[in-house]
Amino acid sequence: MEAIVLSAEWSPKPGFKLGSKDVEGKLSYLGSRVWRDPHLSIQDVKTPQIGDDEVLIEVKACGICGSDVHMAQPDADGYIYYPGLTAFPVVLGHEFSGVVVEAGGKAIDKRTGKRYQGGEAVCAEEMFWCSYCRPCADGYPNHCEALQEIGFSVDGAFTKYAVVNARYLWNLESLKKVYAAEEDLFTAGSLVEPASVAYNAVIERGGGIRVGDNVVILGGGPIGAAAAAILRRAGAANVILSETQRERAELGLRMGATHVVNPQKEDFAQRVLEITDGMGADLYLEATGLPHIVFPDIEKAIWEGKALNATVVIVARADAKIPATGEVFQVKRASIVGAQGHSGHGTFPRVISAMAAGMDMTPLCTRKISLRQVPEHIIMLRDDRKECKITALL
Ligand SMILES: [Zn+2]
Numbered sequence: 001m002e003a004i005v006l007s008a009e010w011s012p013k014p015g016f017k018l019g020s021k022d023v024e025g026k027l028s029y030l031g032s033r034v035w036r037d038p039h040l041s042i043q044d045v046k047t048p049q050i051g052d053d054e055v056l057i058e059v060k061a062c063g064i065c066g067s068d069v070h071m072a073q074p075d076a077d078g079y080i081y082y083p084g085l086t087a088f089p090v091v092l093g094h095e096f097s098g099v100v101v102e103a104g105g106k107a108i109d110k111r112t113g114k115r116y117q118g119g120e121a122v123c124a125e126e127m128f129w130c131s132y133c134r135p136c137a138d139g140y141p142n143h144c145e146a147l148q149e150i151g152f153s154v155d156g157a158f159t160k161y162a163v164v165n166a167r168y169l170w171n172l173e174s175l176k177k178v179y180a181a182e183e184d185l186f187t188a189g190s191l192v193e194p195a196s197v198a199y200n201a202v203i204e205r206g207g208g209i210r211v212g213d214n215v216v217i218l219g220g221g222p223i224g225a226a227a228a229a230i231l232r233r234a235g236a237a238n239v240i241l242s243e244t245q246r247e248r249a250e251l252g253l254r255m256g257a258t259h260v261v262n263p264q265k266e267d268f269a270q271r272v273l274e275i276t277d278g279m280g281a282d283l284y285l286e287a288t289g290l291p292h293i294v295f296p297d298i299e300k301a302i303w304e305g306k307a308l309n310a311t312v313v314i315v316a317r318a319d320a321k322i323p324a325t326g327e328v329f330q331v332k333r334a335s336i337v338g339a340q341g342h343s344g345h346g347t348f349p350r351v352i353s354a355m356a357a358g359m360d361m362t363p364l365c366t367r368k369i370s371l372r373q374v375p376e377h378i379i380m381l382r383d384d385r386k387e388c389k390i391t392a393l394l
């Protein structure tokens with residue numbers, strides 16, 4: 001079967017030391033320090049075999065993620081941009097949905113409590129948490145110490161068949177009543193993963209909101225736009241999206257934002273205070289990856305607004321330091337929390353049940369392509385900010 005494979009050369013930077021969980025020449029938790037000359041290709045790979053607790057899935061839809069773009073993008077020295085867990089060569093693709101073809105004897109469907117029968121529509125978590133380590137045992141699978149990630153360190157879903165342990169799978173049968181067409185069903189299913197990243201950030205880590213709260217989302221990419229839908233549905237009075245790109249601003253409004261602020265053309269804090277009648281927001285989501293640029297604006301809105309107890313959630317990954325002023329967070333009882341991942345805490349099933357009740361994520365997908373078009377679109381997304389989610393249909 002054809003698969004989109006990413007290869008790169010193992011060439012550690014001077015001073016790089018193999019981490020305790022790294023595997024020489026094959027796997028690193030610090031990808032951008034060891035991998036250079038990334039190369040995308042369409043290769044013929046073997047159809048995988050399943051184990052006792054695994055499921056063979058015929059992939060129907062798989063979205064391109066920013067991390068796919070960064071894994072395949074070399075910097076000035078030829079090293080990949082993506083800083084995290086990677087083992088090459090690997091079949092890319094982790095935002096996917098499909099149909100169960102074959103299930104091992106112990107591959108239990110959490111919807112029925114029985115073995116998968118075959119024919120069920122499913123999606124998968126991207127994080128293969130181990131369940132044995134201390135964070136997993138304590139109920140924090142997003143912080144697993146022995147994490148593997150599909151499409152990063154194990155073969156992913158830009159291909160015809162993928163294998164996933166049943167514990168990471170979620171049944172999508174409940175979406176069939178809202179998405180009659182197969183294409184819509186599986187497109188929606190492929191968006192559960194990024195929507196769950198947004199849900200984990202604003203509800204689980206950010207503490208959620210109360211009906212009537214005001215929220216600000218900085219950055220209208222897939223995570224920010226999904227967060228707009230979730231927070232609007234959670235009862236936010238005003239969902240203010242800060243975004244400079246016109247297409248992303250329009251998509252944000254379609255997803256649930258009530259207002260868009262362009263911080264390059266308007267005074268961000270002043271606009272937030274105008275919209276919220278002088279209060280400022282209760283929740284701020286940093287989804288730009290440019291904390292050094294947006295943080296002074298966030299602080300100004302918190303400082304000048306009347307609202308106490310604002311929470312700033314950091315979901316975008318960035319190397320840059322956050323310029324925070326203790327005084328602002330002390331006087332305004334504000335806090336900053338980090339958010340990572342999408343597993344555990346009932347997040348996937350809640351996102352799926354909200355989607356089954358009409359929370360439509362499918363507008364996030366702004367372009368549909370074939371499997372063979374994936375490499376050129378991964379490269380195109382290095383510069384393009386007009387598209388939101390590009391999804392391969394198989
Ligand atoms: Zn992703």
Ligand SMILES: [Zn+2]
Pocket residue numbers: 129130131132133134135136137143144145146147
């Ligand atoms: Zn673990």
